Amino acid sequence: MKKTLFDKIWDSHIVESIPNGPDILYIDKHLIHEVTSPQAFNELKERDVPLFRPEQTVATADHNTPTENQHLPVKDLLSRKQLKELTQNCEENNITLYGLGHPYNGIVHVMAPELGITQPGMTIVCGDSHTSTHGAFGTIAFGIGTSQVAQVFASQCLLVEKPKKLRVNVNGKLKKGVLPKDVILYIISKLGTNSGTGYFCEYAGDVFESMSMEGRMTVCNMSIEMGARGGLIAPDQTTFDYVEGKEFAPKGEEFENLKAYWKTLKTDEGAEFDQEYSFDAEDIEPMITYGTNPGMGIKLNEAIPVEGTKSDAKALSYMGFQPGESLLEKPINYIFIGSCTNSRIEDFRTAAAYIKGKKKADNVNALIVPGSRQVAAQIQEEGLHTIFEEAGFTLRQPGCSACLAMNDDKIPAGEYCVSTSNRNFEGRQGQGSRTILASPLTAAATAIAGKLTDYTKMLN
Amino acid sequence: MEKFTTLTDTAVPLDIENVDTDQIIPARFLKATDKAGFGENLFRDWRFDKNDEPNPDFPLNNPNFSGSILVAGNNFGCGSSREHAAWAIKAYGFKVVVSSYFADIFKGNSLNNGLLPVQVNQEFLDEIFLALQKNSEEKITVDLENQEISIESTGASQHFDIDPYKKTCMINGFDDIDFLVSKWEAIKKYEENNKTTPTPVGV
Ligand code: SF4
Numbered sequence: 001m002k003k004t005l006f007d008k009i010w011d012s013h014i015v016e017s018i019p020n021g022p023d024i025l026y027i028d029k030h031l032i033h034e035v036t037s038p039q040a041f042n043e044l045k046e047r048d049v050p051l052f053r054p055e056q057t058v059a060t061a062d063h064n065t066p067t068e069n070q071h072l073p074v075k076d077l078l079s080r081k082q083l084k085e086l087t088q089n090c091e092e093n094n095i096t097l098y099g100l101g102h103p104y105n106g107i108v109h110v111m112a113p114e115l116g117i118t119q120p121g122m123t124i125v126c127g128d129s130h131t132s133t134h135g136a137f138g139t140i141a142f143g144i145g146t147s148q149v150a151q152v153f154a155s156q157c158l159l160v161e162k163p164k165k166l167r168v169n170v171n172g173k174l175k176k177g178v179l180p181k182d183v184i185l186y187i188i189s190k191l192g193t194n195s196g197t198g199y200f201c202e203y204a205g206d207v208f209e210s211m212s213m214e215g216r217m218t219v220c221n222m223s224i225e226m227g228a229r230g231g232l233i234a235p236d237q238t239t240f241d242y243v244e245g246k247e248f249a250p251k252g253e254e255f256e257n258l259k260a261y262w263k264t265l266k267t268d269e270g271a272e273f274d275q276e277y278s279f280d281a282e283d284i285e286p287m288i289t290y291g292t293n294p295g296m297g298i299k300l301n302e303a304i305p306v307e308g309t310k311s312d313a314k315a316l317s318y319m320g321f322q323p324g325e326s327l328l329e330k331p332i333n334y335i336f337i338g339s340c341t342n343s344r345i346e347d348f349r350t351a352a353a354y355i356k357g358k359k360k361a362d363n364v365n366a367l368i369v370p371g372s373r374q375v376a377a378q379i380q381e382e383g384l385h386t387i388f389e390e391a392g393f394t395l396r397q398p399g400c401s402a403c404l405a406m407n408d409d410k411i412p413a414g415e416y417c418v419s420t421s422n423r424n425f426e427g428r429q430g431q432g433s434r435t436i437l438a439s440p441l442t443a444a445a446t447a448i449a450g451k452l453t454d455y456t457k458m459l460n
Numbered sequence: 461m462e463k464f465t466t467l468t469d470t471a472v473p474l475d476i477e478n479v480d481t482d483q484i485i486p487a488r489f490l491k492a493t494d495k496a497g498f499g500e501n502l503f504r505d506w507r508f509d510k511n512d513e514p515n516p517d518f519p520l521n522n523p524n525f526s527g528s529i530l531v532a533g534n535n536f537g538c539g540s541s542r543e544h545a546a547w548a549i550k551a552y553g554f555k556v557v558v559s560s561y562f563a564d565i566f567k568g569n570s571l572n573n574g575l576l577p578v579q580v581n582q583e584f585l586d587e588i589f590l591a592l593q594k595n596s597e598e599k600i601t602v603d604l605e606n607q608e609i610s611i612e613s614t615g616a617s618q619h620f621d622i623d624p625y626k627k628t629c630m631i632n633g634f635d636d637i638d639f640l641v642s643k644w645e646a647i648k649k650y651e652e653n654n655k656t657t658p659t660p661v662g663v
Pocket of ligand 1: 062063107108109128130339340341399400403404421
């Protein structure tokens with residue numbers, strides 16, 4: 001039978017299929033962080049069940065962490081307690097922890113790929129919905145709930161029903177200034193936030209093939225925002241080159257053997273999908289969102305749709321926008337470049353290239369937060385920090401930061417923030433905050449102009 | 461997990477539709493790091509007024525009603541996917557929730573935590589509410605083996621559906637963790653078989 005990339009990985013990880021029930025799916029790598037793991041550790045302790053494969057578990061601290069003075073004790077007491085519990089749990093259970101301040105510390109979906117923990121053909125789970133990011137490597141990766149975290153602790157397996165298969169094709173050549181973030185925001189704006197429910201999505205076509213690993217991660221990251229369990233892209237030379245030489249990647253002969261296997265990980269010609277959509281690269285332009293879900297997206301120079309549902313109207317009133325309004329020239333006081341969607345070195349290079357020699361507008365607070373310590377170090381090495389500093393941007397230490405209002409970095413009520421993160425829900429970046437999702441380039445251009453502006457004309 | 465076969469008990473009526481998980485357990489109580497305490501804050505903002513005084517009109521505060529069966533209006537457990545909602549209901553002492561519809565994720569979370577969601581049709585749900593209104597000591601029987609729920613005074617009964625795997629788990633007092641732990645040998649064998657094949661696992 002002809003198989004899809006997804007089938008190949010899934011089927012090879014089935015320990016047992018329960019008749020009329022779910023599959024027992026083997027999990028290669030389990031990533032954990034401070035927020036969704038404590039109850040799962042307790043669950044095991046109460047049952048007196050040991051961790052089955054602690055060596056296949058890796059922990060980081062990212063959600064609750066401050067992005068300033070990381071060498072000092074964390075000020076927020078609840079956060080400090082969660083972090084302490086993570087440290088203790090990892091010690092007791094022999095789990096590798098890259099805690100705050102460790103050179104490998106970072107947002108879980110940034111640090112694992114850059115350390116070579118994420119590899120093609122694996123199954124990876126984490127108690128976080130944006131685990132779909134790792135699908136960029138041709139990996140089945142998805143977010144799980146706390147009970148499931150405990151299941152993986154106890155057995156390195158999950159009981160799951162096999163999802164349906166969806167493929168999204170984008171062919172052609174992207175226009176100048178159109179970034180991977182625009183591609184995924186465009187797809188979600190066309191398909192809606194429920195289109196992926198019950199599916200695992202494969203992205204295929206020229207556009208993804210010619211994308212860097214960073215770009216593919218941005219795309220797969222947001223699969224969950226169209227409702228899909230996860231997204232994935234077939235591994236190719238770009239993938240192998242990225243993985244090769246990474247800290248925990250296999251080396252030498254082992255790498256070559258694996259690579260030979262990884263090359264078989266692609267959808268067979270003629271394999272069937274339950275649903276398929278296709279788009280033209282030429283139709284895609286820089287995108288922004290205007291509402292309170294990631295599907296409410298328009299091209300930067302497009303007007304907000306006039307027709308909408310009741311909940312669209314509620315979203316617009318929250319955002320303070322009118323149907324039919326163009327958002328160009330809209331003054332913006334905050335921009336945030338960061339989050340597991342866009343906090344990799346390529347994102348900061350793109351932003352720096354645009355910012356270089358310019359200054360941010362006076363009204364703007366511009367926050368730059370690298371996804372990991374490694375990215376932060378690279379920013380220094382490449383001298384990007386000087387560009388940011390000279391332009392008046394604030395460069396912080398790594399973490400989830402203003403992506404979610406759980407740590408100190410929050411956007412004040414009523415303020416607009418052009419943000420490279422993935423969710424624009426009401427209050428996501430702080431109570432009453434108004435999020436406009438966009439690419440790092442759009443965020444950088446907004447910071448310079450002090451308002452949303454059509455920068456595409458200015459790109460040489 | 462506790463075994464569940466048959467339960468006969470009095471019930472607490474919560475004749476409200478679309479009870480969302482934010483009402484079941486408000487977001488501000490989510491920062492805790494263990495499950496046990498969530499029962500105290502079950503329906504917090506309905507059970508207590510602004511001054512933390514019990515609201516006498518709320519059924520859980522009505523001394524006439526007690527028991528381990530919660531009977532709730534249509535579309536119970538909608539909204540955010542937080543598992544804490546199931547934990548809170550269980551920690552408060554309920555073993556069964558009856559409604560005419562459950563939100564999908566809530567249903568899954570409940571079954572995972574040994575709380576049995578029993579879905580009946582709207583007419584039968586109304587019959588239960590009526591019976592409880594007439595007599596707060598009315599007994600309800602939930603027979604999981606035969607997938608049947610009945611009202612003692614009227615003898616009325618109805619069949620309910622449950623995933624066969626989940627049914628086995630509940631009857632044997634097994635949850636997904638117990639089940640997976642019972643599969644350790646198979647899992648180890650799988651690991652062994654896949655070490656050297658072209659599809660390496662756990663590398
Ligand atoms: S950056 Fe945002 S979306 Fe990503 S893991 Fe952190 S909180 Fe979640």
